[in-house]
Amino acid sequence: MRRWLLVLCILITTGIAVLHMYAILPHHGTTNLERAITIVFGGLFAWISIGFWEAMAGLLSLVRRSDRFAITRALNKEVALRERAVRTAILVPICNEDVARVFAGLRVTYESLEKTGQLEQFDFYVLSDTQNPDAWVDEEIAWAELCESVEGFNRVFYRRRRVNLKRKSGNIADFCRRWGSSYKYMIVFDADSVMAGSSLVALVTMMEQRPKVGIIQTCPMAVNRETLIGRVGQFANHLYGPIFTAGLHFLQLGDSHYWGHNAIIRVAPFIKHCALPKLSGRPPFGGDILSHDFVEAALMRRAGWEIWLAYDLDGSYEEMPPTLLNELKRDRRWCQGNLQHLRMLFGKGIFPAHRALFLHGIMAYGSALLWVLFLGLSTALAITESFRLPDYFPADRVLFPTWPVWHLQWALTLLITTAVILFLPKVSSVAIVIAKQRRARDFGGVMRLLASFVAEVLFATLFSPIRMFFHSKFVLMTLLGRQTSWGSQQRGDRETGWSEALRLHGPGTVVALVWAAVLFVYNRSFFWWNIPVFTPLGLSIPLSVWSSRATIGRALRRRGLFLIPEEVAPAPELLDLGNILRKNEESTVGLPSAWQNGFSRAVVDPRINALHLDLLRHKRKVSEGVARRRQGLGDKALRDGPESLSAAEKRELLYDPAVMRDLHKKVWEITDPRLAGIWGLP
Amino acid sequence: MNKICTLQPVTPGGSRSQTEEVPADRENDDDWQVAQQRILLYLRALGIPAYQSFEFGLEAFRRAHEKAKRSTEGQPASHAMQELSVVLVERGFAHPPDSPARPSAKDRKYLSTGVRTMPQLHRVSMVVEKIDRKPWLSFLFRGILSAFKLPHDRGTGSLHRVVMLVCFITVLLIVF
Numbered sequence: 001m002r003r004w005l006l007v008l009c010i011l012i013t014t015g016i017a018v019l020h021m022y023a024i025l026p027h028h029g030t031t032n033l034e035r036a037i038t039i040v041f042g043g044l045f046a047w048i049s050i051g052f053w054e055a056m057a058g059l060l061s062l063v064r065r066s067d068r069f070a071i072t073r074a075l076n077k078e079v080a081l082r083e084r085a086v087r088t089a090i091l092v093p094i095c096n097e098d099v100a101r102v103f104a105g106l107r108v109t110y111e112s113l114e115k116t117g118q119l120e121q122f123d124f125y126v127l128s129d130t131q132n133p134d135a136w137v138d139e140e141i142a143w144a145e146l147c148e149s150v151e152g153f154n155r156v157f158y159r160r161r162r163v164n165l166k167r168k169s170g171n172i173a174d175f176c177r178r179w180g181s182s183y184k185y186m187i188v189f190d191a192d193s194v195m196a197g198s199s200l201v202a203l204v205t206m207m208e209q210r211p212k213v214g215i216i217q218t219c220p221m222a223v224n225r226e227t228l229i230g231r232v233g234q235f236a237n238h239l240y241g242p243i244f245t246a247g248l249h250f251l252q253l254g255d256s257h258y259w260g261h262n263a264i265i266r267v268a269p270f271i272k273h274c275a276l277p278k279l280s281g282r283p284p285f286g287g288d289i290l291s292h293d294f295v296e297a298a299l300m301r302r303a304g305w306e307i308w309l310a311y312d313l314d315g316s317y318e319e320m321p322p323t324l325l326n327e328l329k330r331d332r333r334w335c336q337g338n339l340q341h342l343r344m345l346f347g348k349g350i351f352p353a354h355r356a357l358f359l360h361g362i363m364a365y366g367s368a369l370l371w372v373l374f375l376g377l378s379t380a381l382a383i384t385e386s387f388r389l390p391d392y393f394p395a396d397r398v399l400f401p402t403w404p405v406w407h408l409q410w411a412l413t414l415l416i417t418t419a420v421i422l423f424l425p426k427v428s429s430v431a432i433v434i435a436k437q438r439r440a441r442d443f444g445g446v447m448r449l450l451a452s453f454v455a456e457v458l459f460a461t462l463f464s465p466i467r468m469f470f471h472s473k474f475v476l477m478t479l480l481g482r483q484t485s486w487g488s489q490q491r492g493d494r495e496t497g498w499s500e501a502l503r504l505h506g507p508g509t510v511v512a513l514v515w516a517a518v519l520f521v522y523n524r525s526f527f528w529w530n531i532p533v534f535t536p537l538g539l540s541i542p543l544s545v546w547s548s549r550a551t552i553g554r555a556l557r558r559r560g561l562f563l564i565p566e567e568v569a570p571a572p573e574l575l576d577l578g579n580i581l582r583k584n585e586e587s588t589v590g591l592p593s594a595w596q597n598g599f600s601r602a603v604v605d606p607r608i609n610a611l612h613l614d615l616l617r618h619k620r621k622v623s624e625g626v627a628r629r630r631q632g633l634g635d636k637a638l639r640d641g642p643e644s645l646s647a648a649e650k651r652e653l654l655y656d657p658a659v660m661r662d663l664h665k666k667v668w669e670i671t672d673p674r675l676a677g678i679w680g681l682p
Numbered sequence: 683m684n685k686i687c688t689l690q691p692v693t694p695g696g697s698r699s700q701t702e703e704v705p706a707d708r709e710n711d712d713d714w715q716v717a718q719q720r721i722l723l724y725l726r727a728l729g730i731p732a733y734q735s736f737e738f739g740l741e742a743f744r745r746a747h748e749k750a751k752r753s754t755e756g757q758p759a760s761h762a763m764q765e766l767s768v769v770l771v772e773r774g775f776a777h778p779p780d781s782p783a784r785p786s787a788k789d790r791k792y793l794s795t796g797v798r799t800m801p802q803l804h805r806v807s808m809v810v811e812k813i814d815r816k817p818w819l820s821f822l823f824r825g826i827l828s829a830f831k832l833p834h835d836r837g838t839g840s841l842h843r844v845v846m847l848v849c850f851i852t853v854l855l856i857v858f
Binding site: 143153157159179180181182273346604668670676 | 716723727729804807817820
């Protein structure tokens with residue numbers, strides 16, 4: 001009923017907007033170009049209406065006192081987890097991530113869980129797919145140090161895969177095959193996830209209370225960013241996120257999302273029903289499923305298990321990409337993954353709600369292409385009209401001329417309606433925070449909240465055309481069969497350089513300038529209407545660079561702009577995370593600089609060498625050829641230093657305990673002072 | 683020929699904190715200095731307590747020096763590190779068959795044999811379900827079948843089937 005109501009609302013809103021559009025166009029939709037424009041406009045308007053009506057549903061949920069369907073109501077009854085011997089694994093799949101940040105987040109979660117007194121019910125698994133040899137050794141060191149500091153041996157486990165089969169989904173499936181049957185639940189983290197211990201216990205309790213539930217997804221709050229764009233993003237996430245997630249919950253109920261992290265999963269049905277196939281054909285549409293989370297949720301639901309969104313559960317955190325370029329890099333991957341869902345859209349037995357989610361995911365990027373198409377068609381119409389002589393007597397034998405009339409008032413009405421559809425959810429979010437929840441203080445007070453809100457709207461308006469340009473490019477590239485690589489996400493506050501911005505935003509800038517020049521020459525009035533689109537695109541290079549500046553972000557923070565509740569009154573977990581990261585930075589001081597590099601450290605540092613050899617578990621038999629090659633690599637490293645080896649060569653050496661032991665011994669006996677210096681020895 | 687040189691604990695940066703006197707060969711003085719610094723850096727990297735590290739270092743240094751007197755081959759640093767490995771094994775800080783790179787449980791807990799990086803395996807299989815190679819075609823086929831399977835009353839049944847088919851084809855056209 002709720003979903004049909006949503007469809008009806010979207011159809012009515014879109015129908016009215018399309019009729020208005022017909023009336024505004026010069027020939028009232030009688031030419032093919034105008035018909036095409038109206039159809040594309042209809043698609044776009046329907047897309048933004050979905051967000052609008054979802055937000056309105058969320059508003060309704062938040063205004064009401066209680067939500068009888070909220071999964072968190074299961075927390076009303078206490079469950080003795082210890083007596084039931086409920087085992088839960090917390091999984092941290094990583095791949096070439098910032099090691100210090102990953103293990104700091106894990107430590108914070110561990111200690112927070114310890115405070116709840118329920119630690120015994122949980123185990124932690126760091127599931128590494130890291131291929132970078134230096135990061136591999138750093139992960140081993142960080143694991144050992146974490147276990148030592150929290151006495152977490154036999155509770156915190158570390159496993160590294162040699163072959164990254166099926167990427168993240170394969171990494172988790174590998175856990176399920178090896179150890180999954182030992183656990184009733186697993187809670188999947190991302191590399192930058194942090195969760196409060198009480199929230200983890202709450203998730204397990206809810207699962208115990210609702211035996212038909214397969215997945216409960218929390219709504220992670222974005223934190224810890226210092227760059228301007230990161231701070232704006234996390235402010236928007238905190239301010240608008242609740243209304244949208246409440247809306248999603250209102251409409252989806254037990255057919256909800258799984259976002260791939262900060263969620264609890266019932267292991268047995270996951271193992272039984274959620275093994276992902278490799279899609280037939282070549283990438284980008286074939287091969288490994290990239291956006292695996294949507295598919296896993298659909299498969300779980302197909303098997304009869306419910307999926308809920310715990311939209312009102314606190315204590316779940318993640319981090320935003322620090323720069324626009326990092327965000328776009330992530331979007332490139334998501335775009336390909338979401339477009340792959342075209343293959344799943346018609347899969348057998350998938351629930352209609354999940355087909356809609358697949359379509360929603362596809363449209364998240366497909367809408368950008370529609371927008372570009374709309375702009376292209378309307379520009380073509382504007383140029384055509386500038387060349388065409390007015391035809392005052394389109395039909396024969398008429399007494400009166402037909403005057404070309406442009407209804408400015410109707411155009412403004414449509415513009416205002418579109419603005420309302422786009423911005424009313426944001427305004428409603430602010431109103432809820434100030435008037436209903438009385439939480440303006442969490443955002444720095446009413447005045448600062450309002451100022452931040454206005455600045456965020458301007459910021460979002462400026463960056464929308466840039467994102468649109470890139471998203472449409474990603475969709476086109478995917479449709480043309482260009483594949484994306486699977487790199488790790490940049491998570492620290494690294495800023496964008498001018499040359500990098502020029503290289504990536506250059507084409508967009510040229511397109512904007514050419515487009516603006518054409519419109520300026522051929523149709524001046526249409527030029528003015530499109531200024532908000534091509535100006536940001538034309539300025540995308542400086543906008544991208546400046547928005548990546550942490551100094552600007554910090555300055556605005558000092559002035560109380562874009563504050564989030566976690567900055568005004570930080571959660572203990574986030575305070576601990578900051579403290580641990582600061583201590584980590586201090587602790588690296590004192591080691592020879594050559595030892596900062598993971599591979600070198602595994603060769604030279606006796607403690608780390610011993611640790612690495614221990615973690616290799618058992619010696620593998622290798623052929624004589626391989627043994628000779630590895631010995632040769634060892635000699636090369638000894639002769640020319642670690643930098644003479646490629647990443648693959650370092651990896652191969654790290655796999656061989658005998659060569660590593662031998663190399664360690666020989667390095668310490670080096671007599672050539674230059675070589676000794678390379679390895680950080682006196 | 684012999685002179686007194688100093689055995690000084692050094693930080694990686696080279697600062698010296700304490701001294702002790704050891705005889706050394708005047709001709710190879712620089713090489714012995716390097717050997718001495720390397721021994722102390724190694725012991726420091728192992729995390730061996732300071733009082734023990736001086737004792738082990740001095741012992742290894744004395745043995746290396748004696749060995750150098752007996753043998754014409756090898757450099758002081760090489761002799762010193764070899765002797766250090768023997769001392770560490772003797773004092774229980776390394777396992778005998780291996781190189782000096784294996785401190786025992788005395789030094790670091792995580793190097794003890796009882797600690798595991800992973801728990802015991804409990805293997806299960808995770809069977810991948812087959813996926814349609816052309817799901818849109820089978821979807822269309824299923825849709826047509828379901829449309830015709832609907833209970834049809836006289837009058838409304840045919841209309842229902844036609845409406846279902848039209849809706850179905852429209853949706854497909856919109857999507858593609």
